[in-house]
Structure formats: structure tokens, C-alpha cells
Amino acid sequence: MLGGSVLWFRHGLRLHDNPSLHSALEEKGFPFFPIFIFDGETAGIRKLCFEQDCEPVWRARDDSVKNACKEIGVVCKEHVSHTLWEPDTHTVATIGDPPRPVGEVDFTGVKFGSLPESFYNEFTVFDKTPKPEDLGVFLETEDIRMIRWVGGETTALKQMQQRLTVEYETFLSFYWSVQDLFRQVHQGRLTSNSASHFITGQLIWREYFYTMSVNNPNYGQMAGNPICLDIPWKTPSGDELQRSVCAGNWMWVSSSAFEALLDSGECACPVRLGQRLDPSGEYVRRYVPELARMPVEYIYEPWKAPIDVQERASCIIGKDYPDPVVNHLVAAQRNRNAMKWLSRSVAGRLQKDKWFDIVGELRHILQKAPPHCCPSSEDEIRQFMWLNE
Structure with missing residues (x-):
């Protein structure tokens, strides 16, 4: 041995x-x-x-x-x-x-x-591969048992190839549809597959954050992290987002390290954002099955559906699905005000009798900050956060 x-x-x-x-x-x-x-x-x-x-x-x-x-x-x-x-x-x-x-x-x-x-x-040696339940790990709720997770390297490689095929065909069909691909091939100008640029960009983005983390022991938290504003975030309210995370994904976007986004003064409306990114509501229907039969015009605002529509959808608001937990307009204004106060607090120039302009205040803060992690331009911010043009 x-x-x-x-x-x-x-x-x-x-x-x-x-x-x-x-x-x-x-x-x-x-x-x-x-x-x-x-x-x-x-x-x-x-x-x-x-x-x-x-x-x-x-x-x-x-x-x-x-x-x-x-x-x-x-x-x-x-x-x-x-x-x-x-x-x-x-x-x-x-x-x-x-x-x-x-x-x-x-x-x-x-x-x-x-x-x-x-x-x-x-040491304890199992006769066979134990299940999570054998080790005391259980689902948070049986309601999220909606997908069967098939693990293993062979499956992962197969799924990666399937996904790359979808990405390739999606990008390729776009260029064919506008006859751009044919024209560039005919004129000898096509040098690379444009679909690969997006994938490459995502890999370099991942690499960038690993590089930023090397000398930052507090990289995984906001407190004491020089690249983050220590923002007192509240609990997120998107049911489909939280359930999809539980089902096998992860939350990979946080504005904590993207303080340049905060100088826009924008608050994304979850209703309008969902309508823009997923007009048919398929994402919501999968991860919020209570709303699966709700007509598309009410899928993002089910509380506005007439009672007869709710009955046909087998989803009575307040019974089968809860009433709204927050007024978006009120919450958005409250968040804008909170960010203004936060900007002054970070700058150390809080004045009770005067409201600072949030754009100028945050830019003043960033000018004094040491080199740290942030998007390179406003265009990159808007693209990364899927904001409107």
C-alpha cells in the first residue's frame, strides 16, 4: 500500500x-x-x-x-x-x-x-449510495418537487452539448432570417461564429470575478467588502424566482457590487420586467403552478383578474394564491428614498435639511473609492441587469 x-x-x-x-x-x-x-x-x-x-x-x-x-x-x-x-x-x-x-x-x-x-x-461506510434523507437533508417543501435532477458527469456533458446546439441554431437562424449570413459568406467577410461571442463573454465574466476575489477575504459578503455597498436588503418577493432557486439554480445577480447601477435612480418593476422578458409567462407557470391556468394578461398581476377568470383558472386570490404582499409603487418610492439616504451615509455628509442628488452624490463617492469591481460602462450595466433601452 x-x-x-x-x-x-x-x-x-x-x-x-x-x-x-x-x-x-x-x-x-x-x-x-x-x-x-x-x-x-x-x-x-x-x-x-x-x-x-x-x-x-x-x-x-x-x-x-x-x-x-x-x-x-x-x-x-x-x-x-x-x-x-x-x-x-x-x-x-x-x-x-x-x-x-x-x-x-x-x-x-x-x-x-x-x-x-x-x-x-x-468510520461509517454505507452499503450503497445514501439518499439525502439518510443524511438528514430534506426538501424545504414538497411543492418544489417538480423536477427530477439527474446528476453525473455523463449527463452533464450530454446536456451541455444539447444546450450548445440550441444556442448555435438560435443565433444561426437569426442571421439566416435577415440574409446577413449569406451575404457575408458570399463576400468572404465571415470569420467567426457570432454565437460564440456570447458564450466567450460569459466565461470571461466568470473569470473576472474569480480574479477579483483572490485578495478579498470578504468577497462572499457585503460587510467589510471593499467592492460592495453594505445595503440592508429586504427579503425578495418573487415566488417563481425563489422556487426556481430551490429547484436547482442559484441567485447570481446582486446589485451589492454594482453601485454604478444605483446612480440611475431606477427601480425595476417586477410586473413590467416579467412581461418584457417572458411575455407568455412560461417561467411563472412552471414554478408557480397555482397560476398555471391563469390567462396571459393576468399572469403577472393575478389579483387584477375578475372573479370568474380566477374560478376558471382554479386560482382564487386570497385563497389558492395570496393577495399582493407589497404595493410596487409605494415600495419603489420608499427604495429610492432609502438609496438617497444610503448615499449620504456612505459619503459621511448627511444633512437633514437638504436632499442630495443621488447621481452626483454616488459619483462623488466612487471618485474617492479605491480600484474595485464594477461594470465598465452604463451600457454594460443595462445589459447585465436587463434594463430597458
């Missing part, structure tokens, strides 16, 4: 395009241990490989592991594969080509290490 190599899984279990896995299997004939937690000194390993966690919250842990490996003579290899570039050492001015994808691993001849019997006695 002595002399084995360990692959330390942290964020993911992927076998596809995993340079740490390749590194762990470089030397044939030695036991191989793919693990989450492992006592390397007891097992007598000679090599530890893992994917880099670039966020500062994990730095102390990984530094301790590296030091421990050095003390006991274990080779420690950390690979950059969760991000495209090494965030801690690269800047926009110095980045080169990102690491190339690596091939799939041939496990023929790989000798998987076996655990000593004492491990089975010391």
Missing part, C-alpha cells in the same frame, strides 16, 4: 478534462486513491494532486496541506482547472492562452488502493 498517489476531490468529481487526475495517474503500478478526506501520513502516500481553489477562504487550508506534504516528503501538485487562468498571478495585461483541455483517462491497468479494515470500523 505504501507509495500510492491521491487525487483530492473538492468542488467536483469530474473525470473529463481533469489535469489533476492525469497527474495522479502518471506513475503506473502504484495504488491510486480518489478521495475527499484522507490521512496521508497513515496511508504512506507519496503524491497528492488537487484542483486549485483560488478563493481566499480556502487559502489557509490549502497552504496547511502543502506545508504538511513538504514536512513528510509528499509531492504536492496543484492544478489550475476550475478557472481558465491562474487568478493570483495573472492580470488582464499578462494573461496568455489558457490551459488546453486534457483528454479522457484510460483506467486500464490502474490499481485502485484498498483501505485497511480499521477504517471501516472507525
Whole structure:
């Protein structure tokens, strides 16, 4: 058993395009241990490989592991594969080509290490893969059991290809519809697939935020975070948004780090925004099944539906679905006022007898701020937040 190599899984279990896995299997004939937690000194390993966690919250842990490996003579290899570039050492001015994808691993001849019997006695070993309920994890409510989540790397790769096909065909059909693609091909001007620009932009956007997080230990919170305004947000009120998050997504847009958005004085109306982004209301119908049969003209304002319409939709407001919990017009004005007061508080120039202009006040704040995370232009803000033109 002595002399084995360990692959330390942290964020993911992927076998596809995993340079740490390749590194762990470089030397044939030695036991191989793919693990989450492992006592390397007891097992007598000679090599530890893992994917880099670039966020500062994990730095102390990984530094301790590296030091421990050095003390006991274990080779420690950390690979950059969760991000495209090494965030801690690269800047926009110095980045080169990102690491190339690596091939799939041939496990023929790989000798998987076996655990000593004492491990089975010391730790709980399941006879089969446990369900979340076996570990005390339950759904918040049975109402969100609307999708069947099929996990696994094979499924993920298949779904990614399906999604890329949809994206490609969607963008391609647009160019065909305006005959632009034919004209550019005919004139020899088409050099790249325009559909790829959007995907590339999203990847670089993700990379940018990882880079911004490297030297910011408070990156995951507002308090003490130099790139955020510490805004006392209230509980969000969109049922379909919260249910979709519970069903397997995540909330990835917060204005906390986008203070330039706050100088517009705009408050997005959830009714008008929904009507613009999803006119047919399919998103609401999926995640708020109580409103699934509501006519499209009332899907975003069901409380305005006449009682006979509510009856036909099997959704009586106040009984099957709650009455409005907030008056949007009143709440929007209250939020505008709150942001004005916040801008003065941050600037440290609160004056009770005078209202500062929110645009000028926030710009004054930002001029004094150190370099930090923010959109590069107003156009980028509006595009990112799906605001009206």
C-alpha cells in the first residue's frame, strides 16, 4: 500500500478534462486513491494532486496541506482547472492562452488502493449510495418537487452539448432570417461564429470575478467588502424566482457590487420586467403552478383578474394564491428614498435639511473609492441587469 498517489476531490468529481487526475495517474503500478478526506501520513502516500481553489477562504487550508506534504516528503501538485487562468498571478495585461483541455483517462491497468479494515470500523461506510434523507437533508417543501435532477458527469456533458446546439441554431437562424449570413459568406467577410461571442463573454465574466476575489477575504459578503455597498436588503418577493432557486439554480445577480447601477435612480418593476422578458409567462407557470391556468394578461398581476377568470383558472386570490404582499409603487418610492439616504451615509455628509442628488452624490463617492469591481460602462450595466433601452 505504501507509495500510492491521491487525487483530492473538492468542488467536483469530474473525470473529463481533469489535469489533476492525469497527474495522479502518471506513475503506473502504484495504488491510486480518489478521495475527499484522507490521512496521508497513515496511508504512506507519496503524491497528492488537487484542483486549485483560488478563493481566499480556502487559502489557509490549502497552504496547511502543502506545508504538511513538504514536512513528510509528499509531492504536492496543484492544478489550475476550475478557472481558465491562474487568478493570483495573472492580470488582464499578462494573461496568455489558457490551459488546453486534457483528454479522457484510460483506467486500464490502474490499481485502485484498498483501505485497511480499521477504517471501516472507525468510520461509517454505507452499503450503497445514501439518499439525502439518510443524511438528514430534506426538501424545504414538497411543492418544489417538480423536477427530477439527474446528476453525473455523463449527463452533464450530454446536456451541455444539447444546450450548445440550441444556442448555435438560435443565433444561426437569426442571421439566416435577415440574409446577413449569406451575404457575408458570399463576400468572404465571415470569420467567426457570432454565437460564440456570447458564450466567450460569459466565461470571461466568470473569470473576472474569480480574479477579483483572490485578495478579498470578504468577497462572499457585503460587510467589510471593499467592492460592495453594505445595503440592508429586504427579503425578495418573487415566488417563481425563489422556487426556481430551490429547484436547482442559484441567485447570481446582486446589485451589492454594482453601485454604478444605483446612480440611475431606477427601480425595476417586477410586473413590467416579467412581461418584457417572458411575455407568455412560461417561467411563472412552471414554478408557480397555482397560476398555471391563469390567462396571459393576468399572469403577472393575478389579483387584477375578475372573479370568474380566477374560478376558471382554479386560482382564487386570497385563497389558492395570496393577495399582493407589497404595493410596487409605494415600495419603489420608499427604495429610492432609502438609496438617497444610503448615499449620504456612505459619503459621511448627511444633512437633514437638504436632499442630495443621488447621481452626483454616488459619483462623488466612487471618485474617492479605491480600484474595485464594477461594470465598465452604463451600457454594460443595462445589459447585465436587463434594463430597458
